Amino acid sequence: MKVAEMIGEVRKIVESWRKEGLSVGLVPTMGYLHLGHESLIEKAVEENDRVVVTIFVNPAQFDRAEDLENYPVKTEEDLKIIEKIGGALVFLPDATEIYPEGFNTVLEVEELDKELCGATRPGHFRGVCTIVNKLFNIVGPTRAYFGEKDYQQLAIIRRMVTDLNMPVEIIGCPIVRDEDGLALSSRNARLSADKREKALILSRTLRELKERVAEGERETSKLIRWAIERIEKVPQARVDYFEVVDRETLQRLDVVESGGVVAAAVFIGKVRLIDNILVG
Amino acid sequence: MKVAEMIGEVRKIVESWRKEGLSVGLVPTMGYLHLGHESLIEKAVEENDRVVVTIFVNPAQFDRAEDLENYPVKTEEDLKIIEKIGGALVFLPDATEIYPEGFNTVLEVEELDKELCGATRPGHFRGVCTIVNKLFNIVGPTRAYFGEKDYQQLAIIRRMVTDLNMPVEIIGCPIVRDEDGLALSSRNARLSADKREKALILSRTLRELKERVAEGERETSKLIRWAIERIEKVPQARVDYFEVVDRETLQRLDVVESGGVVAAAVFIGKVRLIDNILVG
Known part of the structure; x- marks a missing residue:
């Protein structure tokens, strides 16, 4: 090489x-x-x-x-x-x-x-x-x-x-995740063990949101409100953005459609992490 | 082909x-x-x-x-x-x-x-x-x-x-010119015979400006004022810009230096023509 x-x-x-x-x-x-x-x-x-x-x-x-x-x-x-x-x-x-x-x-x-x-x-x-x-x-x-x-x-x-x-x-x-679901990122190296545990809220919330969609919830404003509340209950977790958008145009969707992606960025202390999941 | x-x-x-x-x-x-x-x-x-x-x-x-x-x-x-x-x-x-x-x-x-x-x-x-x-x-x-x-x-x-x-x-x-000095341009096709004659003021002024520089005039503000006045004496000729700039950075020069270019755009009626000449 x-x-x-x-x-x-x-x-x-x-x-x-x-x-x-x-x-x-x-x-x-x-x-x-x-x-x-x-x-x-x-x-x-x-x-x-x-x-x-x-x-x-x-x-x-x-x-x-x-x-x-x-x-x-x-x-x-x-x-x-x-x-x-x-x-x-x-x-x-x-x-x-x-x-x-x-x-x-x-x-x-x-x-x-x-x-x-x-x-x-x-x-x-x-x-x-x-x-x-x-x-x-x-x-x-x-x-x-x-x-x-x-x-x-x-x-x-x-x-x-x-x-x-x-x-x-x-x-x-495709995204590669640790066994516990955290999306791999070079920035994960900056998380203490405690913060790493807290960071799991992001991938967990995305996964559960996908389940809620599968169960029939389609209204993105409801889904987003639910997700942000859930994430920010965790100490030191702050949502930078949490959106449901079209996969190609990245325009916000009012209802979850086929071709949607849920994308989010969350600060855990000073470290900003991103993750996403396809829905619909 | x-x-x-x-x-x-x-x-x-x-x-x-x-x-x-x-x-x-x-x-x-x-x-x-x-x-x-x-x-x-x-x-x-x-x-x-x-x-x-x-x-x-x-x-x-x-x-x-x-x-x-x-x-x-x-x-x-x-x-x-x-x-x-x-x-x-x-x-x-x-x-x-x-x-x-x-x-x-x-x-x-x-x-x-x-x-x-x-x-x-x-x-x-x-x-x-x-x-x-x-x-x-x-x-x-x-x-x-x-x-x-x-x-x-x-x-x-x-x-x-x-x-x-x-x-x-x-x-x-390099610029290719007609025998009378007019820089060739597809837009020249839109000039009537009368306007084509008037358009010659641009290349003539650039050429004469270069002579003035050779004779020792270095102050660009003077040269530019002289050139604009000369061009706009011709009926239907209007200067869009007339500048002396550095050949690479295109920044305006206060005095003509080696590495200068005089660049101008002039409207002859509705047709906009450009031309330039290296000086210094």
Whole structure:
């Protein structure tokens, strides 16, 4: 496995693969890999001749300095994981390689980024679109893999790729959960044992909401009110948003329809966690 | 020479060239080709194994409905010109192929698009960036050719390509002028003989301004005042903007420096013409 810090090196390596007619899978990450990332890399290795994993904690997509500063890092371990699964190249740039002086281009998906995380994290998806667009142009992958935990991110990236005719296939992969139901996230590392226990309220509430829908409750305002009350009964848990939206347009639904997704963000103390579940 | 209306066709043809290891030049146009476009296509044919010319009057870059409606068209003739010079493929899409339902992505270069044409044509460069980005993704050219007449456009496209790491080389080509000095433009077709004569004031003023600089005048405010007065003495001529700016950053210069460009837009009646000249 090769590790490259410079864009020019990455281009050269991938170019040589392309000349051999090999397909290339890309898994963009911010590092601190967990089983969720591993599932993306495994799928990419299954479906492509070569796999590139990027590790870059993208400052442009952090709206809170505190969150960026505390984002966990374990690069040496990450590299071992990637090599074991079968990655061929890791791109590990620093911020000056990605955002050179005079950087001035703005890229965003206008409607999809107004709701959910976009409403409470200004500029976040602009940062996501920019870095993902750049990585696609640097690597030129056949396919790129994203987790469905970041549901809105996946919808926005799909829209950007369609709108800009980017020659890459976007593959969404299911959420990976711990045995107790907590959606895996690098940010879980910042939870104490006590807070980790409290954080379970999010996945539990989503699962029970789905059951309520199965039992016939369709009115989203009722479901949401019930869910927020339930979550905020837990000490130190605060709902950032809790919404039922259309799977593609991310527009709010008044009644649960087929094609709905329940998406939520909850602060447990200072750590913000997201999760979602398909309903209807 | 092939003519394709659908994105899928273009991809297929270019993909087959790429498999043979051929280089691809792209010349994006809005049609109504003149000798300026021809010089771009000639250069592209010289420097690449295959050349793609696109003809698409991009509605997203027109700020005035009147300008879009009156944009001249002569597709049959254009195709003959391209074939004669040696183009291999013409991409001739309609607007629904380029902007499908739900199109939602915004792309712009923030600082460079505030001055000059960006100041008086709101949204123009957003439209330019979007279509050029899309065409690069659809065609995947080795090199792309743009005229220096649209000086700001060229600077913005270079910035976008650098910022987003697009794998294409941008080639700027010199302005082509009629014998009397008028910069060639598809919009010249909308000038009556009388107005065409009046339009010469723009290139003449730029040329004389350059002489004044050579004679020692460096203060841009004086030069600009002189130029605007001179142009607006001509009946039906109205200056949209007249600026001396840095060649890369497009920031206004107080004194003419090496690396300056004088860029201007002038209305002759209802027709808006642009031109520029390097100074310093």
